[in-house]
Amino acid sequence: MRPAPSLSPRPGPEGRPSPAERAEHRPVTSLRGVGAALAERLARLSVRRVSDLLFVLPRLYEDRTQLTAIGSLQGGARAAIEGEIQLTEIAYRGRRQLLTRVSDGSGMLTLRFFHFSASQQEGLARGTRLRCFGEVRRGPLGLEMVHPEYRRLTGAAMPLEETLTPIYPLTEGVPQGRLRALIQQALRELERSALRDWLPAASAVPPGLPSLKEALVYLHHPPREARLAELAAGRHPAQRRLAFEELLAHHLALKLRKRSLKSDAAWPLPDDPGLARRFLEALPFRLTRAQARALADVHEDLTAGTPMVRLLQGDVGCGKTVVAAAAAARAAGAGAQAALMAPTELLAEQHWRSFRAWFSPLGETVALLSGGTPARTRRSALEAIASGEVRVVIGTHALFQEGIEFARLALVIVDEQHRFGVQQRLKLSEKGQKEGRVPHQLIMTATPIPRTLAMTAYADLDISVIDELPPGRTPVQTVVVPEPRRVEVVARIAQACRAGRQAYWVCPLIDESDELRAQAAEETAARLAEALPGVR
Template identity: 60%
Template sequence: MNNLAELPVTALRGVGEKFAQTLAKLHIATVQDLLFHLPLRYQDRTRVTPIAALAPGVDAVIEGEVRAADVVFGRRRSLMVKLQDGSGTISLRYFHFTAAQKNRFARGVRLRCYGEARRGAAGLELYHPETEIIGAESPDRPDTLTPIYPLTEGVTQLRLRGLIQQALTMLEQAGVAELLPAELLPAPLRYPLRQALQYLHAPPAGADLAQLAEGIHPAQQRLALEELLAHHLSLLELRRENAEVSAPPLPANAALERDFLSRLPFTLTGAQQRVCAEIARDLSQNRPMMRLLQGDVGAGKTLVAAMAALKAIGAGAQVAVMAPTEILAEQHRRNFDAWLAPLNIRVAQLTGSLKAAERRTQLAAIASGEAQLVVGTHALFQPEVVFHNLALVIIDEQHRFGVRQRLELREKGAAKGVSGRLQPHQLIMTATPIPRTLAMSAFADLDCSVIDELPPGRQPINTVAISNERRDQVVERVRAAVAEGRQAYWVCTLIEESESLQAQAAESTASELSEALDGVRVALVHGRLKPEQKERVMGAFKAGEVDLLVATTVIEVGVDVPNASLMIIENPERLGLAQLHQLRGRVGRGSIASHCVLLYGPPLSQNGRARLQALRQHSDGFAIAEEDLRLRGPGEILGTRQTGEIQHRIADLQRDAHLLPQVQRIAASPLLTEDLRRLLIQRWLQNKPRFAEA
């Protein structure tokens, strides 16, 4: 038990080989990994609130006696349980219930409930609260805050909490290795690691919930510093390796580029021209280009990527364009095909859902060099994909791919050079604007280019924030838009990190909207659909056969549908500003005025209100990113946890920007030996040996 970093999770009671595979999806392989799997947030279940003192939108524990339990029939059939304490009465409402559950709520039974009070038809209601019957044998209320952990399918909060309790007992006996010499830590953060972990998994009843929610407790900051350092060290290692390889120089083919530009119905903006020149300079060198291209939604990044591709194609080499989803890959294929086919350049496509015969045809065209540009998803990484002469890799929405995948694609690179195999150049694109200070730290191995100018003629998007209490009015707004021949998106957000829960929430919203909007064609798309089903739904939406698309944020809703002029985002307070701005950019793509409705759950915190206000005031993604950084909101600037790649377990680059100078100072210290560096990277990036979102 001495080394928890090497003790497998199967050493814990209740973890067999099969469940260990499920935990591996959360990057948990050892007992130490479990200890470093930290809560997303906390619930205070230590105090009972009198029913009369409940406030809408606030989670609380209540205790009372069941007065009645009846099935009621409204727009939806539900089980309504009336609960009473000495101060008042409240309704518990269940839309999904069984006969056994109804019988459990017999008159006179005493219940302890936990949930969020909301205004309903019968006054304050708790929807699907957690309940336990209070009897002589009932467990006492907890004396610590209840942690809520990131989950994956097949793992429940209850089971994970039980495992972490076992791990904490082992921690008490075995301790955990302190990898940072105390003298390297700033004085306020000289917090023993064991103590920090114990505190964060079980904060005492009086702990400052607001401080923990903001991630600024010294225990959180101590761990955030170590995690940022591990990522930074990993990046430095990556940069060192990149400096040792060669790439094929790609000189400009002026005639081909002139031909391409002359066919465009518009001219490039000044910002696009500047960035094209920066990329051209990199590509002419014999060192691999490693450039991050940032551009706001609709700034014309794809066109800049096409100009870069022409450099490689003009030099007789191939280009791979990688997108995170089949929907986005298909959109890129259409764009590149429309631009490049007139120049006799063949564009191939490689995705997971291709039929076997079509796949063979595409693989042959890639291997022979007949296909000069290949657009694909992660299918491009597969061993059977052999390029003839790959000299440039363009990656869109880079935060969806881990470095390991990028390196696999890089290994498929161009012909051999004097000092071994030449590596392809890399252009990495993101529509998530990143403040300069963060870009320098989070992408220390990349050069940055920014398209900070939008093409003329883009329609401004009118953004309004509306309380969920006025949901019916928003539904009517959708009906009116559809009646005018327009289309709309309805985006569901869910704070739990389980795809199945997100899918259920979206399904429930889609069925509720179908019922409310008679005659409106409603379709649903979420992360659990098969690629061909997603493709079919998105194709129907693009073709105008669907009026309202209900979607989760898990999937890329990046299809360009000019007729979609209305977007509703439910619970926007749960998302980062950058992600909200990204979602909003799906409308406003045609010549008609577009609207974005932020349907928030009241009451909004002061920070939540300021963040939604920032979104209403700014249409420039970079201004929004800076504002997000200033407000230190909970959103993640470099991608979302819902992508399946957990970017940071505890650190938040926006909130913890002030730690970055200290991270750089510690990384440069001779006190940090090679062994310590290796162990730090291993601890925080154990299944991702390099910086996972570089």
């Protein structure tokens, strides 16, 4: 789901917004049946104007364009049926429930309701004809649907749906049918008025993609012949049209942010023969060509009077940390401070040990600040940081907490940016905003970033890539393996363990979730234990 773009009314005659613009900017409370309470609930879906409803996109679709005979239903299927109520009764099978038995002459189906009202029970009287849609399950009385959507049929035959039925993301207090009806009202407004296409000209839209209005109408009402697999995968031209606009807006926003940042003043860190030079000369190894190239990029940025915002990307073991340390030496040598923020205490301590080994022989103290830092050590470090006595600081998110003051923070280094929120990185940068100047930023990541993704997701950053490893380092190979080849991955793990090596299997979840379709650690661990007997 994406919120509608921010719209500004275009004046019509006599300076008033045109009718189309008035519809586009009307509050959602102008729709029939929307009061203050419902508007408050809709706001949780980022819906505040009528036009916002158009951008509440379906999460999936159901085919209700044809009826299935009850006798042909299969467990696990989602289907639409029509039939006549034979019996409605309240049953007590562990909990109070309403059971309605429906027949169409080919078979019998039970509708089961755990939450129901007296009026609902009265409306499901024997002899009433219903059209129902839901998931078919096998229950104690045979096939059943639990809390299906249904309509009572009266008099003339009710036509079937002509398009696929959208299923929308919900929030508490806004049921599916209610939200669908509100979006229908918004679509009718769209038919009567224009929706501004925000791209400057048709030539800006890639060939084969529809207009914004055409894309929205299609996605809310795909025809019955639409390919569900294509829609589910997000590959339909209508979805690609909205994705293109969203990516373009994101890209432009990042470009504007970069332009705005470049208009600020930064602490200039000129080249000098002092600490930065001695740091490089004291290293027990020589930088690779790729490291030297990346460091040259960083040094050029630090010399300028505008803030550096650079992404340093390279595989694990390529030597990003020493490049960052050389940049920190440049800041410390200029009498300023550098702070490196790591996502975990373990990684922060690893960086601190490396920096201390490099800087201590040069007479520079490196402070460590994390949640696990002892209180006495922390107080001493805070005083030294505030006075400027300590010029190189390593830490976790504790670095941007209240009570931590820097004397002259000129360089912020962030390891694995994706582990931090943007606001966390900005909070640390704000600690260096003094005397009308902002700190330089160097972001490190080992995550492989394709060029096309870098151009969109990181458009606000300049990028340096360390694409070679120091001598003696084993290259890291990143491979994407599809789910059907899981057994091959398990076999490789078994082979590695037999050879005395270790393997890590990282899952995005601990327990299974109804919200996310992703591997859970507990289930994966159980499956691996079964597939790898004797391996701990």
